[in-house]
Amino acid sequence: MQLPEAFIKKYSKLLGEEAPAFLQSFDEEATRGFRVNPLKAQTKPLDHSIEDAIPYCPFGYYGSVSGKTLDHQSGLIYSQEPSAMYVGEVAHPQPGDKVLDLCAAPGGKTTHLASYMNQSGLLVSNEINRKRAGILAENVERFGLQNTIVTNESPDTLEKHFPEYFDVVVVDAPCSGEGMFRKDHEAVQYWTPEYPLSCANRQKKILQSALKMLKPGGRLVYSTCTFAPEEDEQNIAWLLQTYSDLWVLPIKKYPGMDDGRPEWADNNPELAKTSRIFPHKMRGEGHFIAQLQKQPSESTVKDLKPQKSNVSKAQKQDWHKVADKLLVNPIEDARLLAFGDYLYAMPGNLPDLTKLQVIRPGVNLGVFKKNRFEPSLPLALSFKPTDFQKPVLITQEQWQNYVHGDTFSVVDVENGWHVLISHELTVGFGKVVNGVVKNFYPKKLRFEIKN
Numbered sequence: 001m002q003l004p005e006a007f008i009k010k011y012s013k014l015l016g017e018e019a020p021a022f023l024q025s026f027d028e029e030a031t032r033g034f035r036v037n038p039l040k041a042q043t044k045p046l047d048h049s050i051e052d053a054i055p056y057c058p059f060g061y062y063g064s065v066s067g068k069t070l071d072h073q074s075g076l077i078y079s080q081e082p083s084a085m086y087v088g089e090v091a092h093p094q095p096g097d098k099v100l101d102l103c104a105a106p107g108g109k110t111t112h113l114a115s116y117m118n119q120s121g122l123l124v125s126n127e128i129n130r131k132r133a134g135i136l137a138e139n140v141e142r143f144g145l146q147n148t149i150v151t152n153e154s155p156d157t158l159e160k161h162f163p164e165y166f167d168v169v170v171v172d173a174p175c176s177g178e179g180m181f182r183k184d185h186e187a188v189q190y191w192t193p194e195y196p197l198s199c200a201n202r203q204k205k206i207l208q209s210a211l212k213m214l215k216p217g218g219r220l221v222y223s224t225c226t227f228a229p230e231e232d233e234q235n236i237a238w239l240l241q242t243y244s245d246l247w248v249l250p251i252k253k254y255p256g257m258d259d260g261r262p263e264w265a266d267n268n269p270e271l272a273k274t275s276r277i278f279p280h281k282m283r284g285e286g287h288f289i290a291q292l293q294k295q296p297s298e299s300t301v302k303d304l305k306p307q308k309s310n311v312s313k314a315q316k317q318d319w320h321k322v323a324d325k326l327l328v329n330p331i332e333d334a335r336l337l338a339f340g341d342y343l344y345a346m347p348g349n350l351p352d353l354t355k356l357q358v359i360r361p362g363v364n365l366g367v368f369k370k371n372r373f374e375p376s377l378p379l380a381l382s383f384k385p386t387d388f389q390k391p392v393l394i395t396q397e398q399w400q401n402y403v404h405g406d407t408f409s410v411v412d413v414e415n416g417w418h419v420l421i422s423h424e425l426t427v428g429f430g431k432v433v434n435g436v437v438k439n440f441y442p443k444k445l446r447f448e449i450k451n
């Protein structure tokens with residue numbers, strides 16, 4: 001790979017005798033990986049090998065993902081570069097926590113964080129860019145998250161809504177992306193010697209907002225996919241100089257992971273507790289991760305006004321006509337939220353969202369049509385096979401017909417809506433009419449698998 005001269009010079013000076021191995025690593029292939037979704041792990045992947053485990057992530061494996069597979073389409077696996085998996089591991093929220101993923105698209109960290117939350121608590125997954133927020137929402141839906149809302153706000157708007165609210169805040173910051181040059185060759189074109197510093201200034205602003213939303217006693221996890229000290233140790237040094245109620249928490253270092261470099265910032269030895277992943281030392285791309293804690297305080301933070309359900313009596317009736325035959329356990333009416341023609345199930349104890357740009361206020365249950373309700377794909381993907389009544393089991397071949405948009409036949413299945421299950425995974429809904437499964441797989445997602 002052709003690296004800019006100034007880049008070579010900068011890292012030759014910083015890394016000294018390690019520099020040749022570091023620079024050589026840019027000519028090697030990027031490492032690929034994926035995580036298995038523990039919320040759906042009642043089965044093993046069909047089309048992806050789980051032989052080559054990533055040592056620091058219990059659901060992580062080396063290997064690339066094929067998108068047109070049952071594993072991927074059902075949300076059983078999520079493609080993620082291996083080093084990036086260490087961020088979710090360090091953040092490791094607990095079930096019931098309130099978690100903010102502030103720079104979240106396309107959703108690698110969000111889906112990882114949710115893997116530890118067991119559908120409980122609240123995960124606010126925010127993305128500033130509207131288009132990317134849409135992609136994030138699709139990935140959250142495929143992964144089947146019940147406790148996650150997707151917002152499309154700038155950090156400084158969001159901070160006004162969630163003062164000192166979150167137990168864990170993850171800032172996976174927009175950065176100069178030096179660690180991703182192998183994955184995205186074009187990223188090299190954007191690099192200039194000044195670029196890291198301009199990224200660092202933007203990151204400081206994001207961090208200021210993040211800290212306003214962090215509870216006393218809460219943890220902030222900051223990560224970048226760049227080697228630039230300006231965006232890594234120097235930003236953490238700036239945080240420690242600026243906020244006296246903040247300290248660095250140690251991170252467990254697996255073989256190949258480096259300590260942060262105090263000498264690349266203000267020599268504060270605390271910076272060695274942060275972690276660097278270099279591609280010439282580990283199977284992964286470049287990453288930096290820091291974990292900080294805000295001082296606990298005696299004073300309690302006041303609860304936010306809850307979001308109220310807004311569904312009409314007629315909407316409730318239409319929903320129940322379908323849901324009572326589909327779900328084993330009903331979703332409480334208090335959690336139903338109408339959003340245009342769509343019906344959502346909010347996470348429990350969701351604060352009032354009315355003043356926020358929300359892309360997804362919870363699980364998309366379906367859409368109100370004239371005098372009837374049509375269940376949506378995310379409803380199927382967000383619950384386990386055992387959460388549904390009278391599921392219809394389909395073969396992998398029938399699944400291929402289904403994602404292509406075809407109808408197919410079934411025997412001895414009563415008319416009406418049924419969740420479809422293939423290889424122990426919920427894959428969508430079909431409406432059975434006299435032995436024929438009418439296809440409700442969303443038109444925009446349909447695709448053909450050529451065997």
Ligand SMILES: C[S@@+](CC[C@H](N)C(=O)[O-])C[C@H]1O[C@@H](n2cnc3c(N)ncnc32)[C@H](O)[C@@H]1O
Binds near residue numbers: 105108129154155173
């Ligand atoms: C490194 S990416 C996030 C990757 C994501 N966390 C994941 O694991 O899939 C950084 C994100 O920050 C967003 N971003 C850009 N400028 C921002 C800003 N000023 N404030 C907050 N987020 C910003 C970008 O749109 C981008 O989606």
